[in-house]
Amino acid sequence: METSGERAGETGECTSPVSPGLDPHQRRLEAGGRNGAQTIGEHRPPELTQGSLWKNIWHLSWPTFFIMVFNFLVGLADLYVAGFIGPDIQAAIGFVTQLFFIVIIVANAIGVGTIAMVSRAVGASNPGRAVGIARQSLLFGAVVAVVVTAATVVYCRQVVALAGMPGEIRAVAEDFLRIFALALGPNTLLIIANSIFRAAGDVKKPMLTMFFVSLVNIAGDFALVFGIPPFPEMGYRGIALATASSLAAGMLISLALLATKRWRGVFTELWRVDFPTIGRIVDIGWPSVFLQIAWQAGSIVLYNILSRIGEGTVTALAALTNGLRIEAIIFLPAFALNMAASVLTGQNLGAGNPKRAETLAWKTAGAGMALLGSLALPIFVWAEAFASILARTPEVLAETAHYLRINMVSEPFLALGTILSGAITGAGDTKSTMWIIVATMWGVRLPLAYGLAITLDWGPTGVWVAMVVSMMFYSLLMALRFRGGRWKHVRMD
Numbered sequence: 124m125e126t127s128g129e130r131a132g133e134t135g136e137c138t139s140p141v142s143p144g145l146d147p148h149q150r151r152l153e154a155g156g157r158n159g160a161q162t163i164g165e166h167r168p169p170e171l172t173q174g175s176l177w178k179n180i181w182h183l184s185w186p187t188f189f190i191m192v193f194n195f196l197v198g199l200a201d202l203y204v205a206g207f208i209g210p211d212i213q214a215a216i217g218f219v220t221q222l223f224f225i226v227i228i229v230a231n232a233i234g235v236g237t238i239a240m241v242s243r244a245v246g247a248s249n250p251g252r253a254v255g256i257a258r259q260s261l262l263f264g265a266v267v268a269v270v271v272t273a274a275t276v277v278y279c280r281q282v283v284a285l286a287g288m289p290g291e292i293r294a295v296a297e298d299f300l301r302i303f304a305l306a307l308g309p310n311t312l313l314i315i316a317n318s319i320f321r322a323a324g325d326v327k328k329p330m331l332t333m334f335f336v337s338l339v340n341i342a343g344d345f346a347l348v349f350g351i352p353p354f355p356e357m358g359y360r361g362i363a364l365a366t367a368s369s370l371a372a373g374m375l376i377s378l379a380l381l382a383t384k385r386w387r388g389v390f391t392e393l394w395r396v397d398f399p400t401i402g403r404i405v406d407i408g409w410p411s412v413f414l415q416i417a418w419q420a421g422s423i424v425l426y427n428i429l430s431r432i433g434e435g436t437v438t439a440l441a442a443l444t445n446g447l448r449i450e451a452i453i454f455l456p457a458f459a460l461n462m463a464a465s466v467l468t469g470q471n472l473g474a475g476n477p478k479r480a481e482t483l484a485w486k487t488a489g490a491g492m493a494l495l496g497s498l499a500l501p502i503f504v505w506a507e508a509f510a511s512i513l514a515r516t517p518e519v520l521a522e523t524a525h526y527l528r529i530n531m532v533s534e535p536f537l538a539l540g541t542i543l544s545g546a547i548t549g550a551g552d553t554k555s556t557m558w559i560i561v562a563t564m565w566g567v568r569l570p571l572a573y574g575l576a577i578t579l580d581w582g583p584t585g586v587w588v589a590m591v592v593s594m595m596f597y598s599l600l601m602a603l604r605f606r607g608g609r610w611k612h613v614r615m616d
Contacts, residue, residue, distance in 0.1 A: 176479075180487055183463035184456070186326035191455040193337035197369075198448050199513070200341040201362050204348050206515045210441040212359050213513075215292040217444030218426060219299040226275055226282075226303075228415040229267050230311035232408035233260055234318035239407050239551045240400075241322035242466050243615045246473025254388040257319045257381075259400040261389065264315045268308035275304040289430050289437070295359060302363035309367075309374035316377035319386065321466055332376045340369035403615065410557035411548075417557075421564035425586060428572050432582050438518045439583040445513040446526035452509075453498035457538045460491045464542050465549030468610075472550055477611040484546035484605065491538035499534040502527055522583060529587040533594035540598035543605045552610035559600045568593035 198220075205212040237260040244253040275282070283296045313336075317329040343365025350356025357364065381389055429439040464487045471480035502509050506524035514520035544556050568589050575585025604610075 176483055176486055179467055180460070180463055180483065180490070183321075183324065183326055183466055184459045186330040187321070187462045188456055188459035189330050190333045191451075191458050193333045195448075195451050195455055197337045197340045197366075198451065200344045201366075202445065202448055202513050204344045204362060205359065206513060208348075208359055210437055210516060210519055211292050212295060213444055214289075214437055214440040215295040215299060215359075216362070217440065217447070218292065218423070219296050219303065220444075223300070223303050224415065224419045226271060226307060227310055227314070228412050228419070229271060230264060230307075230314045231415060232411040233264050233267065233311075233404060234314045234408075235411040235548060235553060236260070236404035236406075236408035237315060237318040238322040238465055239469055239549055239553075240403065240615055241319055242469030242549060243473035243551075245323050246470030248474075251388075253323065254386065254392070255397065256400055256404075257386060258389045258392065258394065259397050260315050260319065260404060261312065261381075262394060262396065263401050263404065264311050268311040271311070272304055272307045275300070275307060279304065289440075298360055299363045302360060302367055306367035306370040309371040313370060313374045313377050316374075316381055319381070321462060322469065323385075324466060324470070325385070328380050329377075332373050332380070335376060336369045336373035338369075339372055340365050343368055407551050407553055410553040414557040414560045417561045418564050421569055424569055425572060428569075428576055429583060429586060432576060435518070435522075435582070438516075438522050439586075441514075441519045442522035442526050442583065443586075445510065445519065445523045446530065448513065449502070449509050449523070449527060450530060453495050453502065453534055454537065454541075456494050456498070457491050457541045460487050460538075460542045461545030463487060464545040468546040468549035469551075472611065473615075480546070480550070480611070481608075484543060487546075488539050488542040491542045492535040495534040495538040499531040503531040506531075525584070526587050529584070530590060533591040536594050536598035540594070540601040543598075543601045547601070547605055547610045550610040551613035551615060555604050555609070556601075559597065559604060562600070563593050563597040567596050 201216055202213055205216050237256065240256045241253045244250070244256060279301050280297055283293060283300060313332075317332065320326065320328045344362055345351060346354045347357045347361025347365055348359070349361075380386075426440060426443065429443060430436050432439060464484050467483045467487075468480045471477070471483065506527040507520065509527060510520050510523035514523050544559075547553075547556055571592060572586045572589035575581045575589055576583065577585075579585060581588070
């Protein structure tokens, strides 16, 4: 049966009328979006609800992969430069990175809701509705950014203390977080703008934006830390300032791209609060807030467990920080496929084709498992060589290599769970993902890590083993949930 998305793909026009059952304000949102619909139609993104499945997956995956490569290189540069200062700075960066992710969880949650709703609207050939959702997401995000930034600045010291950081790195962590607070507003709007582009299948704009962000950040790391003229030597504070500056530049670029023909309606139409739309974004996104709090808080507890092992604490903390960054090398394609599965699921459900959405998700997950398994093998074999990229002392190098060898076992499971969770989230079924991730972290990983590392005195090895076991549980639960099929029936109105 021909879908509205397929018809629109042939004509290049919007075939969905203004919905007769909506209230007058909602009618104005969609009718007012006709200007936006026309401009979107002029440069319609590639059709993702028909044609080759592998071509659709590839179209969304490769730009997202490069975005993740850019993010990885930024993290790598941060740790590489910090390594010249000392392992205590590397450990502090690992702590503050977890805190930073907790602080921006609301922005990420708005992005989750935006992708689910905009992709569904695009798949249903209703670009006017997509423009209206994008406008409300940005408006909501701007308000959230102001509140979160103010709270972080005021309670910076309390947040660091609550995290339970070792005393020798607490002052450094406070400095990092205080400067990072300057980046919260720009980062929020950058996340939302990139989510809008991705949901419409226009993934090259976020890729180009993040390329510039990473370039500014990496150059800033070296210039500000070491004082390359004309910049002053700022030491470890330069790492945080480089991050804040690059994200501000990325925000300006992304907003400028939104003002082009495809999304011009976001800015030219009336900026009026549409509470039903914001409410739906919140309804889809709030489980993401909860699960990210639970996961990032759990990650901080994991750092805290390592800080209790006694001798070798700083070495273990630095090894975890380094290991996570190196492991991100092979996580990049998994995240790219996660985002592809999310958008493809949303658009195909919007086009009324849940069977195609399901097939796409399983194929994407299978490809991800094979890919991550093949990438994990050389890291397992040459763990010391990879560890030496970041480790500056023999002790940290040895423990980082130990971490890598154990955790490479979990990579195919990580791919399966991550990609299927993207598909489920793209369908708007965020509550199930929330409970699975919370159960994995707090029901499996943390109790097992404490029991093995502290009670049985396995030290860091106990934590590394617990991470692998919990990832296996995560993938199994996610596969069972996806196979159940309830995600196919989530409504967006």
